[in-house]
Amino acid sequence: MHGLIFFYIQKFAESVARGSTTWARLRSTVTTASKTFLPSKAYPDEDAVSLLSSIAEVTGTPLADLTERFGGFIAPHLVKVARGVIEPSWRTLDLIENTEQVIHAMIRTTTPEAAPPVIQTVRVAPDEIHLVYTSPRKLCRLAVGLMHGLADHYGEKLEIEEDSCMLRGDPFCSFVIHAHQRETHDTHSPHSETIMLRSSDEPLVGDGGPPAGSTHPTLAGPVDTGSEPPRPDAMPSVIAGHEVIRLLGQGGMGRVFLARDQQLGREVAIKMMLSSRAGDEAARQRFLRESRATAAVDHDNIVTIHQIGEHRPPGAGFSLPFFVMQRLTGQSLAAYREAGGTLPVAEVLRIAREIASGLQAAHAAGLIHRDIKPENIWLEGERKRVKIIDFGLARDAADPSLRLTVDGAIVGTPAYMAPERIAEDATVDFRADLFGLGVMLYEMLSGRLPFEGKSMVSILAAISRGVPRPICEVAADLPQDVCDLVMRLLAHDPDNRPADAAAVVEEITAIEKRLAIPG
Numbered sequence: 152m153h154g155l156i157f158f159y160i161q162k163f164a165e166s167v168a169r170g171s172t173t174w175a176r177l178r179s180t181v182t183t184a185s186k187t188f189l190p191s192k193a194y195p196d197e198d199a200v201s202l203l204s205s206i207a208e209v210t211g212t213p214l215a216d217l218t219e220r221f222g223g224f225i226a227p228h229l230v231k232v233a234r235g236v237i238e239p240s241w242r243t244l245d246l247i248e249n250t251e252q253v254i255h256a257m258i259r260t261t262t263p264e265a266a267p268p269v270i271q272t273v274r275v276a277p278d279e280i281h282l283v284y285t286s287p288r289k290l291c292r293l294a295v296g297l298m299h300g301l302a303d304h305y306g307e308k309l310e311i312e313e314d315s316c317m318l319r320g321d322p323f324c325s326f327v328i329h330a331h332q333r334e335t336h337d338t339h340s341p342h343s344e345t346i347m348l349r350s351s352d353e354p355l356v357g358d359g360g361p362p363a364g365s366t367h368p369t370l371a372g373p374v375d376t377g378s379e380p381p382r383p384d385a386m387p388s389v390i391a392g393h394e395v396i397r398l399l400g401q402g403g404m405g406r407v408f409l410a411r412d413q414q415l416g417r418e419v420a421i422k423m424m425l426s427s428r429a430g431d432e433a434a435r436q437r438f439l440r441e442s443r444a445t446a447a448v449d450h451d452n453i454v455t456i457h458q459i460g461e462h463r464p465p466g467a468g469f470s471l472p473f474f475v476m477q478r479l480t481g482q483s484l485a486a487y488r489e490a491g492g493t494l495p496v497a498e499v500l501r502i503a504r505e506i507a508s509g510l511q512a513a514h515a516a517g518l519i520h521r522d523i524k525p526e527n528i529w530l531e532g533e534r535k536r537v538k539i540i541d542f543g544l545a546r547d548a549a550d551p552s553l554r555l556t557v558d559g560a561i562v563g564t565p566a567y568m569a570p571e572r573i574a575e576d577a578t579v580d581f582r583a584d585l586f587g588l589g590v591m592l593y594e595m596l597s598g599r600l601p602f603e604g605k606s607m608v609s610i611l612a613a614i615s616r617g618v619p620r621p622i623c624e625v626a627a628d629l630p631q632d633v634c635d636l637v638m639r640l641l642a643h644d645p646d647n648r649p650a651d652a653a654a655v656v657e658e659i660t661a662i663e664k665r666l667a668i669p670g
Contacts, residue, residue: 155232157188159225160202166224167217168209169357191655209527215292215318222296227304229297236427243302243309244280244330248272272296273607278330281607285323285622291316298328308333325608366566389413390421390462404428404438407477413599423462424472430601435472442474444542448516452509454479454529479540480532484591485525493598494627497632497668503529503592504659505537510588513580513611516544521579523587524567525594547647565610566600570617582645585655588669589640589648596633601641617643632662 188194230237230246236253237246246253249415250270271283284294295311302309310329315321332558386408387395393410396418400407405424412419428434439459446456455477461470484502487496506528513520519544520527529538568588571579593601601619604610613619619641623634636658642648649655 155224156199157202159228160199160206161188162228163221163224164202164206167220168206169429173288186495191582198336200288218290219292219296220301221493221502222293222298223300223303224296226297226300230304231299238425238427241599242330243298243305243307243456244274244278244328246301247282247298247328248274248280271607273468275607280328280330282326282328283323283608283611285317289317291318291324293514294324295326298326302330306333307331314606318422325606327606385464387423387462387464390423391458391460391475393419393421393475395421401425402432405473410475412475418478419457419475420478421475424465424471426464426469426471438472441542442472444518445476446474448512448518450509450512452537452539453512454506454538479529481530481535483526484528484530485563487530488525488595494595496596496629497663497666498535499592499595500633500659500663500666502535502537502595503588503654504527504663505651506588506591507585507655507659509537509539510581510584511656513539514584514652517660519579519581521582522567523584523591525591528591565607565614568614569613569645571645580645581650581651585648585652586645587654589637592637592640593619593622596637597622597631598627629667630662632665636662 183366203218203221204214206212207214210217212220219488233253238249241249247399250272273281275281284291295313298311299309308331310331314325314327316324318324386398389395389635390410392413394413396409397412398406399409399420405422405428408421408423410421424435424438426446428438442459445454446459449455456474457477458475459472459475461472463470483505506523508521510520520539522541523539527539527541529540530536533537567587567590569583571584576634590601592601601622602610602613604613621634622637623629623631636649636655640648640655648660
């Protein structure tokens with residue numbers, strides 16, 4: 152466990168067990184009693200548990216209750232320590248949603264020997280998030296306390312429903328979390344110095360990135376509890392010879408701008424990394440990996456990358472990686488489906504064939520997309536030609552060591568995730584992309600997902616069982632060969648899926664000919 156936790160255990164002990172014991176006495180209960188707990192080091196998990204157990208005994212508090220209370224105590228302090236990687240506009244659920252990347256930036260990159268928990272989230276609504284927590288320490292009560300502490304920090308209230316718990320013998324803990332603004336006229340938070348507010352007519356701002364001459368905030372130094380003024384993440388006017396026109400969108404890793412190539416006179420889209428991620432080397436590598444992975448594949452059904460580079464904001468001591476890609480018109484498959492419901496068989500087959508064709512090119516280049524879903528399928532122009540976008544989770548199939556996600560973490564969108572992505576120690580290869588294609592085919596043809604549930608956990612459980620209702624029972628008018636293809640793509644065992652994306656293209660082409668669908 153990270154040494155900073157021990158620093159706050161001492162402060163917590165002083166606040167709840169004042170006069171009942173001493174820190175030296177508490178430290179005598181742990182295995183490293185002869186050592187000093189340094190904020191920049193990692194120590195045995197048992198030491199932290201022993202310290203908390205001793206405090207619980209001294210105060211007459213059940214350990215689970217005291218652990219949750221400690222989580223609430225430490226939450227605002229951790230927000231202050233991590234403010235360099237926390238977006239000023241975030242609230243409680245935003246921070247919970249991005250906890251894994253904050254942990255990676257603040258702990259894994261600075262203290263590799265530490266083993267923080269794996270936390271995965273799905274944001275299902277602005278005020279609702281589903282969370283899966285797994286850790287050999289089983290400190291889920293600490294996680295609950297941390298979440299309530301974050302809500303207190305931001306002046307909000309949480310309702311937390313627990314679907315499963317490791318303390319009850321389940322393999323992981325899962326929570327459904329709702330956030331509400333507290334009904335109070337007191338707008339001052341005891342930790343308000345770290346909250347950066349903006350009025351509705353002010354431009355959205357973000358962290359301005361690491362200060363000049365620095366690399367990234369670490370936990371090695373003293374804890375700074377002072378305030379820090381917001382640093383605007385101003386929209387650049389020019390990026391590498393491209394005049395920036397406006398912001399198109401922003402995600403967890405970067406912003407996308409509409410720009411004009413000043414030499415060629417064409418509009419392009421530029422995705423540039425958020426400045427708040429500039430000091431996280433793992434995040435930089437993931438961003439550059441998306442750029443290179445996409446640029447390496449030249450295919451009509453994959454978005455084209457024109458240029459990769461780094462942009463240095465005026466006066467900044469850091470640079471931001473970016474890539475220039477073709478400007479796409481149209482909409483995502485998700486938006487198209489939402490507007491039109493189920494789609495005609497002929498159109499579904501055409502879209503699926505073009506997706507499979509793009510995947511065939513990516514797989515031939517040794518790349519697994521790993522996040523095939525409707526939001527990452529763009530339908531361009533009036534013809535609605537498929538363009539596969541967002542290779543942010545792509546992995547080189549020939550070199551698994553280049554994996555940039557945390558071992559054991561579930562990364563991607565659960566509803567479209569292959570079962571081998573969930574199973575422990577399972578091999579994930581290009582057939583996981585074919586499974587995602589199968590889920591989209593099922594959804595486009597039937598209007599429902601093959602694996603459904605009320606929460607992320609129930610969806611993952613349904614996928615792990617691998618028994619979707621046959622699509623021909625859901626959409627009775629479908630041709631049998633179409634039903635057969637969909638269900639083989641959804642096979643629980645990857646060996647029972649089509650041999651590769653090329654085989655899917657060939658099979659769809661043959662079906663289109665049998666159905667007399669124009670090519």
